[in-house]
Amino acid sequence: MSAVIPSKCWLNTVLLSDKFGRPITDLRISITDRCNYKCIYCRTGNEGALYGDLPFADYLRMARLLVGLGIRKVRITGGEPLLRKGVVDFVGELAKLRNSDGELLDIAITTNGHLLAEMAQPLKDAGLRRVTVSMDAVDPDRFARITRVSNGFDNVLAGIRASRRVGLWPVKVNCVLMRGFNEDQIIPFGMFAREEGVIVRFIEFMPLEEDRVWAPETVVTLDEILLRISEYRPLVEIPHERSETARRYRFDDGIGEIGIIAPVSHPFCGHCSRIRITSDGKIRTCLFSVWDHDLHELMRRGASDGELIEFIRGVVARKEERHHIGEPDFVPASRTMVHIGG
Numbered sequence: 001m002s003a004v005i006p007s008k009c010w011l012n013t014v015l016l017s018d019k020f021g022r023p024i025t026d027l028r029i030s031i032t033d034r035c036n037y038k039c040i041y042c043r044t045g046n047e048g049a050l051y052g053d054l055p056f057a058d059y060l061r062m063a064r065l066l067v068g069l070g071i072r073k074v075r076i077t078g079g080e081p082l083l084r085k086g087v088v089d090f091v092g093e094l095a096k097l098r099n100s101d102g103e104l105l106d107i108a109i110t111t112n113g114h115l116l117a118e119m120a121q122p123l124k125d126a127g128l129r130r131v132t133v134s135m136d137a138v139d140p141d142r143f144a145r146i147t148r149v150s151n152g153f154d155n156v157l158a159g160i161r162a163s164r165r166v167g168l169w170p171v172k173v174n175c176v177l178m179r180g181f182n183e184d185q186i187i188p189f190g191m192f193a194r195e196e197g198v199i200v201r202f203i204e205f206m207p208l209e210e211d212r213v214w215a216p217e218t219v220v221t222l223d224e225i226l227l228r229i230s231e232y233r234p235l236v237e238i239p240h241e242r243s244e245t246a247r248r249y250r251f252d253d254g255i256g257e258i259g260i261i262a263p264v265s266h267p268f269c270g271h272c273s274r275i276r277i278t279s280d281g282k283i284r285t286c287l288f289s290v291w292d293h294d295l296h297e298l299m300r301r302g303a304s305d306g307e308l309i310e311f312i313r314g315v316v317a318r319k320e321e322r323h324h325i326g327e328p329d330f331v332p333a334s335r336t337m338v339h340i341g342g
């Protein structure tokens with residue numbers, strides 16, 4: 001096996017990578033584990049926030065250190081990140097940071113879109129580049145059944161349109177497919193991508209939900225999605241970056257893009273470049289980690305930047321090689337998606 005040579009940046013800092021030589025360039029920060037939706041593939045109807053959140057200054061210190069170590073993209077997530085007062089100012093502070101090449105960061109948010117219509121412009125003005133909105137049906141009644149919220153559909157649609165209007169680009173729409181609930185929405189979503197000028201991304205359902213209803217049969221796979229949507233119009237694959245989670249396709253007439261994120265049927269762990277910080281300040285190196293690493297506790301005890309960096313490097317080096325979904329030795333993650341930050 002050849003030795004892994006660590007990359008360095010212009011300041012001669014050794015950039016973050018794990019023991020398999022994967023560079024870590026993508027950070028997701030959850031700023032709350034509260035959510036105002038109860039999507040059936042994610043939350044139960046009952047459980048609320050379990051872990052709470054931190055002052056923005058603490059996330060910012062973590063982000064600053066990680067950006068100095070090679071992070072180039074920061075995605076703010078939750079729970080529902082737009083529930084948190086101060087999120088716009090937080091984006092503004094992140095937008096002042098420079099990556100290890102001295103460039104501005106690529107800052108994105110994943111949101112259910114419920115509060116987005118009014119926040120799109122302030123977020124854009126603060127330095128947000130792009131947005132991903134979760135929307136699992138284009139039919140309002142189905143949307144209400146999946147989210148277990150009766151008045152959400154119009155808000156989410158307005159949020160998507162406002163994002164386009166203010167110039168957040170690209171606007172991506174994430175749709176988790178769950179057999180028996182919304183696989184009949186695949187073709188309508190293809191039409192939606194073309195009509196609304198957004199990138200619709202279908203996501204395979206993963207065993208990260210609070211209700212523990214996942215089974216292999218509940219997953220609508222990449223092959224099945226492709227087959228269904230091709231009945232509507234032929235697709236042409238677009239080349240994608242190795243570390244990109246989605247396979248990308250354009251319709252044959254050039255109008256409309258869709259993506260498929262297939263962690264179950266076509267895992268992409270070999271090119272994973274992500275780490276996560278949970279709302280309570282723990283580092284997670286994989287969605288399916290069975291433990292997390294308490295960066296915030298170290299900060300609380302007064303650790304210096306140098307000590308935090310040493311801790312981060314040690315944790316990242318031990319990033320899991322891959323997930324084991326569907327295998328006999330699969331152990332459920334120690335947290336569900338809403339408490340990790342997707």
Ligand code: SAM
Nearest residue numbers: 042078079080110111112134174205206337342
């Ligand atoms: N509240 C925000 C939202 O709705 O986008 C951000 C948090 S949510 C946990 C982040 C993403 O995770 C969403 O796109 C959601 O659809 C996805 N997600 C949640 N549970 C999932 C599961 N069990 N399998 C696949 N994706 C899931």
